Amino acid sequence: MKNILSIDVEEWFHPEAVQHLFPPDSWDEREPRVERNVEKLLELFDSKKTKATFFVLGWTVRKYPQLIKRMAEAGHEVASHGNSHRMVTKLTPDEFREDLAESIAAIQEITGKKVLGFRAPTFSIVKETRWAWEIMLELGLAYDSSVYPIWHDRYGIPDAPRHPYIALEKESQKLIEFPMPTLKIGNKNFPFGGGGYLRIFPLWFTKYAIKKFNKEGLPAIIYAHPWEFDPEQPRLELGKVQTWRHYYNINTNLNKLDVLLDRFEWMSFKDFFEQETLDNFLI
Numbered sequence: 532m533k534n535i536l537s538i539d540v541e542e543w544f545h546p547e548a549v550q551h552l553f554p555p556d557s558w559d560e561r562e563p564r565v566e567r568n569v570e571k572l573l574e575l576f577d578s579k580k581t582k583a584t585f586f587v588l589g590w591t592v593r594k595y596p597q598l599i600k601r602m603a604e605a606g607h608e609v610a611s612h613g614n615s616h617r618m619v620t621k622l623t624p625d626e627f628r629e630d631l632a633e634s635i636a637a638i639q640e641i642t643g644k645k646v647l648g649f650r651a652p653t654f655s656i657v658k659e660t661r662w663a664w665e666i667m668l669e670l671g672l673a674y675d676s677s678v679y680p681i682w683h684d685r686y687g688i689p690d691a692p693r694h695p696y697i698a699l700e701k702e703s704q705k706l707i708e709f710p711m712p713t714l715k716i717g718n719k720n721f722p723f724g725g726g727g728y729l730r731i732f733p734l735w736f737t738k739y740a741i742k743k744f745n746k747e748g749l750p751a752i753i754y755a756h757p758w759e760f761d762p763e764q765p766r767l768e769l770g771k772v773q774t775w776r777h778y779y780n781i782n783t784n785l786n787k788l789d790v791l792l793d794r795f796e797w798m799s800f801k802d803f804f805e806q807e808t809l810d811n812f813l814i
Contacts, residue, residue, distance in 0.1 A: 532745045532748075532750060532796070533750060533795075533796040533797060533798045533802075533803070534741060534745070534750050534751040534752070534753065534795050534796065534797055534798075535584070535709070535750050535751070535752045535753070535797070535798060535799070535800055535803055536576075536581060536582070536583040536584070536753050536792075536797040536798070536799070537583060537584045537585075537586060537650070537676070537752060537753065537754045537755075537799075537800065538569070538572060538583055538584070538585050538586070538754070538755055538756070538757065539586045539612055539650060539754060539755070539756050540565060540569060540585050540586060540587040540588065540591055540612065540756075540757060541565065541588065541591075541612070541616060541756050541757065541758065542558070542561070542563065542564065542565045542591075542758065543561075543564055543565075543758040543761065543764040543765065544558065544561050545588070545616045546616075546653075546756070546758075546777070547616075547618060547652065547653045547685065548769060548773055548776075548777055549767055549769065549777075550616070552767065555590075555615055558590070562765065563594075564757075564758065564761055564764055565591060565595070565598075565757050565758070566595050566598050568757035568758065568760055568761050569585075569598055569602075569757050570598075570601075571757075571760060571785070572757065572760065573601065573602065573605060573607075575785070575788070575789065575792070576605075576607070576792075577605065579792045579793070581792055581797045581798075582606050582607055582608070582797070582798055582799045582802060583607050583608070583797070583799055584607070584608040584609075584610050584648065584799040584800040584801065585602050585607055585608065585609050585610070586610050586611065586612035586648075586649070586650040586676075587599060587602075587609055587610070587611070587612055587634075587638065588612050588613060588614060588615065588616055588634065589611075589613070589614035589615065589630075589633050589634035589636075589637040589638070590614065590615050590616070592634070592637040592638055592641055593637055596641050599638065599641045599642060600641055600642070602642075603641075603642040603643075603644060607799060608647070608648075608799040608800060608801040608802075609638050609642050609644070609646070610638075610646055610647060610648040610649060610650065610800065610801075611631060611634045611635055611638060611646055611648070611649045611650075611672075612634070612649075612650055612651075612652060613630050613631060613634055613649075613651065613652055614630040614631070614633045614634040614637075615630065616652045617630060617652060618651070618652050618653050618655035618685075619651045619652075619655040619656060619660045619663050619677075620655045620657060620659065620660055621655075624662055624663075624666060627663055627666055628666045628669075628670070631649065631666065631667070631670055632670055635670060635671075635672075645671070646671075646672065647672060647673045647674060647800070647801055647804065648672060648673065648674045648675065648676060648800050648801070648804075649667055649672055649674075649675050649676070649677065650675070650676045650677050650754075651663070651675075651677035653685055653686055654677055654678065654679045654683075654685075654686040654687070654711065655677065655685075655686055656675065656677035656678050656688075657686060657687065657688055658688055661698075664698045664699040664706050664708075665699060665701075667699075667706055668699055668701060668704055668706045672706065673705075673706065673707065673804060674706065674707040674708070674709055674800060674804055675698060675706060675707070675708050675709070676708070676709040676710075676711070676752065676800065677708075678691050678708055678710045678711070679691075679710065679711040679713075679722065680692065680693050680710050680711070680713055680720050681711075681713060681720050681721070681722050689719075689720065691708075691710055692708075692710060693710060693712075693713055693715065693720065693749070694710070694747075694749050695707055695708065695709050695710070696708050696710075707804065709752060709800065711724075711725060711752055711754070712724050712725075712740070712741075712744050712749070712751045712752050714740055714743060714744065723736070723737055723740040723741075724737060724740060724741065724751055724752065724753050724754070725752065725753055725754035725755060726754060726755065726756065726759070727776050727777075727779070729753065729754075729755060729759075729784070729787065729788075730759060730779055730780040730781065730784050730787075731776075731779050731780065734787050734790060734791075737787075737791065738791070738794060741791075741795060750803060751795075753788075753791065753797075755784070755788065759781055759784050760781070760784050760785045760788070761781065762781050762782045764781075766778065
């Protein structure tokens with residue numbers, strides 16, 4: 532089974548955990564690092580003949596249009612991560628519509644290709660923001676990958692399905708939700724395979740979790756951020772626990788990803804979405 536590889540393209544000052552230190556009007560004053568980090572990933576993926584989905588911010592598209600062109604020209608999917616990394620839980624429906632529409636327009640202008648998918652910053656499609664699915668469908672998206680079927684202090688829908696499902700259907704349009712991967716242990720879901728979970732958990736566990744997930748007939752989704760492969764980025768004091776969670780294993784994370792790319796087969800959301808077998812995964 533092929534699994535799905537995705538990158539949430541953010542600068543080191545974009546994550547929700549540090550945004551209180553860096554308001555958007557200060558972003559242009561910060562040291563830029565995302566371009567060099569994405570280039571590193573593009574080189575790695577090219578060497579492995581692997582395609583990924585890059586969820587990009589409208590802000591990043593406007594600042595680095597040539598980088599976005601390189602992603603598309605290399606055969607990777609470019610999808611939306613919103614316009615300015617604002618959690619959906621902090622937006623009204625009208626604000627979300629404007630934010631998402633602006634990011635889609637920016638991507639399509641640069642790539643010349645229709646944007647099919649979206650991932651909300653900080654997985655902020657929760658029970659209270661499921662109204663956002665209707666707006667995604669209205670704006671022509673085919674899939675979303677913003678639901679984590681776990682409990683977390685910032686996100687999660689613990690009782691959401693663990694495999695791709697139809698989030699919303701209107702007339703001839705369907706919006707497919709690709710939830711983040713979890714292991715079912717007892718009556719609880721445990722996350723793996725992306726972000727801090729990829730960095731913090733040992734490599735043997737991630738390989739075990741992907742294999743177990745695949746045995747359920749499900750494609751695992753790996754996600755990461757470019758700053759998670761950048762040990763030279765500015766280090767911020769975020770409090771003992773948050774600092775550990777934010778920076779742990781950044782030095783070795785690229786090697787871990789390299790091993791996973793060799794051990795399993797990977798593709799983009801677009802590639803998976805277009806497979807005729809997609810209906811086998813849906814409820």
